Amino acid sequence: MVSKELKEAGLKVTVPRLRILEILESGRRRHLSAEDVYKALIASGDDIGIATVYRVLTQFESAGLVKRHNFEGGHSVFELDDGGHHDHIVCIDCGRVEEFMDETIETRQDEIAASHDFDIHDHSLILYGHCRKDPCPHRKKGG
Amino acid sequence: MVSKELKEAGLKVTVPRLRILEILESGRRRHLSAEDVYKALIASGDDIGIATVYRVLTQFESAGLVKRHNFEGGHSVFELDDGGHHDHIVCIDCGRVEEFMDETIETRQDEIAASHDFDIHDHSLILYGHCRKDPCPHRKKGG
DNA sequence: ATGTATGCAAAACATTTGCACCTGG
């Protein structure tokens, strides 16, 4: 029940919020930019403006429903916040995004922050590279 | 000799390039946004357009003279590239930026990338938090 | 009903680009 999630998050149940949450939960892709969401809405026949997409995604972020990540290239991607922290590996060629979580790295980050006299609020760790998977424009045919 | 550095980087020696490299090397602050550089130029009486600042910084990046980092808030910061890799801790309150480098984290990143079948090109690791240093607007007076 | 949400268009930012003019080697 998507509408229940909205109520529990303290948000009024409206059509744009329902549709956007449904798209995020559809699971077709876990990481979507605001424009990805907008295009998905248009594709499914919804008449929702891009401004509303940004507003709703920002509200969802405040409500803890989604997380926003600032990838390179000056645009953000959003994903459902399942409560579990993880970092990202992004393929420079095909845009593929994979997640990982490494206890060793998390621990070292805390130690480093402490040694610099910082209270860590959060962190951003993104690995950029070329994936060796199919299909990827960078991958060599006979490789 | 700043002009020598430019020549060695394969760049024609021009006034904007000289001035911008001087500002980066002045060491007053290590991490500057394009607008920071632009303002510094204006402040020292130079008549150089913001477009040129971006062009020159991008050229410097290609030439390996500077590194560009994408911090949160949709803007980039530039710093001299001394060849040594490091990551950043940023204070959410006062904007302070500190650097660190941790062999354990670097190693784990490579291992993780390999296990995901990625050839890592580079990575971005930024810790965001509240520094406990003076002066910082967040720091409690009697803390 | 009534306060909140939405759509649209315009604004705000950071960054890039087209083009005529200027400059370094």
Added chain:
DNA sequence: CCAGGTGCAAATGTTTTGCATACAT
């Protein structure tokens, strides 16, 4: 001299905002 560099303004791409209208409760 002449390819390449620069300044300006206009274009770009992303995200935000003002405002009149529409909607959820």
